[in-house]
Amino acid sequence: MVNLLKVHGSQNHFFILDQTELDQPLSDTELKIFTKKITNPNTGILNGADGVLAINQPIRKNALAQMRVINTDGSEASMCGNGLRTVARYLSEKYHRDNFLVDTMNASLRVRREQAFAKDVPAFAVEISPVHFNKEALPFSNLGRDRLIDDYAPELYPQLRFTALAVPNPHLISFVTQQQIISPILGIVGKRLNDSNPYFTDGVNVNFAQILDKNKLFVRTYERGVGFTNACGTGMSATSLAFVLIRPEQAEFNTPITVFNPGGMVKTIVHYDNSQYWIELIGNATFTQQITIAESDLRNNDFSKIITKNTGEQTAYEKFIANLPKYNDITTLA
Numbered sequence: 354m355v356n357l358l359k360v361h362g363s364q365n366h367f368f369i370l371d372q373t374e375l376d377q378p379l380s381d382t383e384l385k386i387f388t389k390k391i392t393n394p395n396t397g398i399l400n401g402a403d404g405v406l407a408i409n410q411p412i413r414k415n416a417l418a419q420m421r422v423i424n425t426d427g428s429e430a431s432m433c434g435n436g437l438r439t440v441a442r443y444l445s446e447k448y449h450r451d452n453f454l455v456d457t458m459n460a461s462l463r464v465r466r467e468q469a470f471a472k473d474v475p476a477f478a479v480e481i482s483p484v485h486f487n488k489e490a491l492p493f494s495n496l497g498r499d500r501l502i503d504d505y506a507p508e509l510y511p512q513l514r515f516t517a518l519a520v521p522n523p524h525l526i527s528f529v530t531q532q533q534i535i536s537p538i539l540g541i542v543g544k545r546l547n548d549s550n551p552y553f554t555d556g557v558n559v560n561f562a563q564i565l566d567k568n569k570l571f572v573r574t575y576e577r578g579v580g581f582t583n584a585c586g587t588g589m590s591a592t593s594l595a596f597v598l599i600r601p602e603q604a605e606f607n608t609p610i611t612v613f614n615p616g617g618m619v620k621t622i623v624h625y626d627n628s629q630y631w632i633e634l635i636g637n638a639t640f641t642q643q644i645t646i647a648e649s650d651l652r653n654n655d656f657s658k659i660i661t662k663n664t665g666e667q668t669a670y671e672k673f674i675a676n677l678p679k680y681n682d683i684t685t686l687a
């Protein structure tokens with residue numbers, strides 16, 4: 354029998370599949386098909402999810418394990434901030450370590466246990482890096498420039514200023530009004546840039562941010578490979594870096610920024626060390642259900658005989674978010 358976990362960070366939901374516990378790890382094709390099936394609310398279980406986080410043996414020296422991120426459409430992302438916190442917790446409990454490295458597609462990233470956000474709302478901090486602004490890193494093209502930083506790009510949307518950066522998955526950020534956050538613009542821009550288009554040929558995660566106060570943001574994201582999501586950890590991290598760079602009078606380096614999102618709240622801290630930007634992302638790592646499935650059923654995508662057990666942590670999480678300030682109640686639009 355195999356154990357899966359249904360987890361979330363700020364209600365960005367995933368299934369964790371520890372491939373090191375299987376007799377035979379799923380091949381890339383099997384993993385893609387499994388992800389599309391289990392995360393789809395119609396064909397999957399427990400209302401689906403935004404993706405699968407697959408844990409493998411480490412690929413670099415000194416890391417405890419590797420995390421691969423498969424989006425619900427079967428595409429693979431180089432990073433996932435909310436997902437990495439939940440993987441950090443899983444590995445922390447499995448190996449009894451509170452501070453270690455996890456391999457991702459492009460880098461080994463530092464993770465550590467943090468003080469819980471509330472009773473039964475465990476929290477982890479993860480490193481978000483490397484950061485790049487050049488058009489080759491995202492990639493983007495046909496925008497008549499090498500970098501896009503707080504500038505108009507009428508090809509993308511006429512009245513908005515955009516910033517593009519990779520952390521290392523690609524993000525497009527716009528600081529907007531509350532009215533614009535809840536308007537259809539994010540869906541229009543997100544859909545267009547994630548269909549076949551001449552600007553972001555690999556797609557891009559699109560983040561709309563409202564500045565609430567000094568060191569305080571609300572961020573809503575249209576995710577590549579997913580669509581609207583409750584929260585995107587790399588998106589909130591990239592947006593925090595853009596906030597510090599573009600509005601230095603409102604946000605500082607090395608200072609916690611509170612980032613609200615439709616699924617909850619995280620803290621970010623933006624750093625600049627050795628000529629490199631990096632961001633700490635701190636937030637909940639919640640396990641909602643444990644799922645038991647026969648390995649043959651998992652391989653055949655047959656979820657009819659699974660056994661699920663609620664952890665009770667979602668109740669604690671809901672109590673935690675009920676006490677957060679209601680900056681922007683747009684969850685129903687997601």
Ligand SMILES: N[C@@H](CCC[C@H](N)C(=O)O)C(=O)O
Binds near residue numbers: 424434435523582
């Ligand atoms: N939700 C994630 C990002 C997942 C990857 C994204 N969909 C992509 O394709 O880049 C996060 O929390 O960072």
